Structures are given as structure tokens and as C-alpha cells.
Amino acid sequence: MSSIKKNEIASYELPATQLDEKSRKARDEKIQIATIALCGCWGCTLSFLDMDEKMIDLFDKIAITRSSFSDVKRIPHRCAIGFVEGGIANEENIETLIHFRENCDILISVGACAIWGGVPAMRNLVSLEDCFKEAYLESPTMLPEQEKILPFHEDLPPITNKVYPCHEIVKMDYFLPGCPPDGDAIFKVLDDLANGREVDLPREINRFD
């Protein structure tokens, strides 16, 4: 990441209307949940929304500190449960995942990308050099007169040579396969954890095809 101090401010640092004392207290007492999205397609996040109305009852017990829909770069306080979707494809992913591990009690790998790399891991079969060439320098969809530029900037995180599953970087506690897993599967895991039960994903809803 860049070491140069920039004149930038993140949206969550902007002044905002504070919650009233009662609501804030009620929210702070709930089980804090956060999700992060690394290198993936966000399909698992959409599956999260497929829990539909089942989420309503769940929200009596849980509060979402950060999700892929909010613009929070790093979770502001410790969370009980962290969902990780997407694999590791650049240095920013590694930093984000390590910070998440240090600040969550339980981490869950959600989806094929987090579990083994998924579609981004298709580039593991070619060298990074060939991969960049195909994407930027010798792309078949390039216009003939187009200037050949390899994107390079201090704000762009360096790409790792291979795409890695999350559990090869930090310890992951549970795995939820699928591309993406069903909303029902996510609900089952979340419901088990929120109610203090041992996570048990039944065979009928474990799908990775």
C-alpha cells in the first residue's frame, strides 16, 4: 500500500448522525458479524441476501458490522463471526484477510474462491507474465492502434504469482463450499453459530457444483 499521505477521506470517516443511546446499546449487545469480499465475483454476497425473510428473525440476535455493501475499509471493533468470500490474488487481499483474522473470533470460508481459488485460480496454470500479456499487451480484443499499457501505479496492489485459498494464508474455522453456496446453507451455518450450536451442514444442502 502507498506510504504517501494523500488528501483523501473515506466515507466512514465523514461526520454522520449518531444513533440514539438506546438503539446503540441494543445493537452493541448483539452478536457482531462481518463479511469481507476478496478476489471473487460477489456471488456469495448475493447468496447471503437469498436468506430473504429468514434474516428478520436472525437480526434479533445478530448485528452486521461490515458487509460488502457498506464502505467500511477495516472493521472498527472486534467481531464474533467473519465470513470471507473470494480467494487471495493480491497483497491487499492478504492484508485485509490477516486484519480480519486478528479481529474475528470465528472465520468461515464461503464459496469456491475462498476454499480453493475458484475461477480466479484458472490463472494458476499460466505464468503471471503470460497472464498480463494476454490481458493487456496481446489481448485479442485490442484495437490495432491502441497503445499497449501495463497498468502500474502505487495505488494498485501487487498481484500474487498464484491465487491461494484463504486457509493457506490464515487459519479458517469452517468451510462452506458452493459456487455460490445456497442462501439456506449460509442461514444454517449462521443460525447454528448464533444459537451456540456446533456447525453441522446437512448433506442435502452441501453443494459445490
Add this chain to the structure above:
Amino acid sequence: MSIKITIDGKEIETQAGEALINVAADNGIFIPRLCYMRGKPCLGTCRVCSVKVNGWMAASCATPVYDGMNVEVDDPEVKDMQKALVENLFSEGTHNCPSCEKSGRCDLQAIAYETDMMVSRFPYRFTERKRDNAAELIWLERDRCIFCQLCVHYIRDEKTGQKIFSISGRGPSSQIEIDKTLADKMTKEQAREASDICPVGCIIDKERGFDHAIGVRKYEISSIRERILKGEQ
């Protein structure tokens, strides 16, 4: 000769010499397998059907039953061993179910569900093996091969009986090969048979693609467990 064996404490009467894997299936006990086809000689290559026989781990397809045999199938150590073998296959090749034509009719996928696999405990290797599409009817997706050798032994040239598929190299450099001259003499039915015999998405018969919608694929209509217990495969 009629004999008595015990599986998970249940006494079973059967005939001496019958393969343990078949005796278990006939008595409603499911043992996962990838390289064994009922009615064909056992190959014993995948070892996924390993169970405890008198306390020792043994491949049940290659173990004939004998009087007084004590077998454990529903045992945590056995289940973990079977799961580890399946996980090993998933990390050795590149098995991306969502992009595979075989998804839904793949034995490896069905067995992975049956053994409750979630993730492989072994590091994923992303082995690179060049695919081969030279043959008229067959497409060989080599990085999905699990070296079960079903195609090597049971798919042969109809006239001469020569092997069409073979395995070249040894250890990590081994790969599945296809004899193009013999393969081009195959009928469409035989190419379909070769594709169906393959327990993974390695042998693909061309022009078939994704021929069944999600929900009506082979193992969604009837699971691999039901098929094995009925003696269909």
C-alpha cells in the same frame, strides 16, 4: 459354501469368495467407490472403498469374504480415511465442478457429497496437463484424470481387442493417453460408453456438452448411494 461374516456388528450370511463390497451393498450397507463396477473384475486403484477388516484397513473391492470376517464400515477412522482419499484426488487434479460438463453425473462429485467433503486438507496443486482433442469423438481433459484405469481396461477396440487408452510416464509426470487411430474407429455408442465409464470429467464425448439441466442430472434423479444399494453400479 455358506459362511457368516459380521459388518458393523450385524451378522450376515453369504457365500465364500464373493467380494466384500458386493456383500455389503446387498445387505444395505453403502461403501463409497470410484474404480469399481459391479460385474467387472476389480482394479483396486482408487482405494476409496477401504474399510476395516479384522482391525486392518483393506480395499473392500479386492477383499473376498471368508468365514468369521469382522468388518467395520460405520467407523470414524474409516470414514475419515475415505474422505481423505477423496480430498486427495480433489487437490491432485483441477476439479472445478461449476465449469465441468460431467457435473451432476460425476462419480467423484457424488462420492465427495456422500463422504461430506467440504474442503481438501491437502494443498491444491493445480497440476498442468495438456488437454487432447485430436480424436474424432473424444475430448481428453487430462488434469481431471484420477488414474482409475477403468477406460484402459474396459474400453477396447471392438475388432482387435487392443487398448484405446493407456497411461504414460510414472509418478507426477504420468498422464492418460489416447490412441488416435483406434479412437477414430470407435462408434458414437462406444465413445458415449467411454465417457460414462469415466468417474470424473476426463473423458468427454464431443457434441454432448451439458445435456441435462440442473435438477434432472443423473445423480439428482437417483443418488449414487441408491444406485449402489440397488446393485446398479
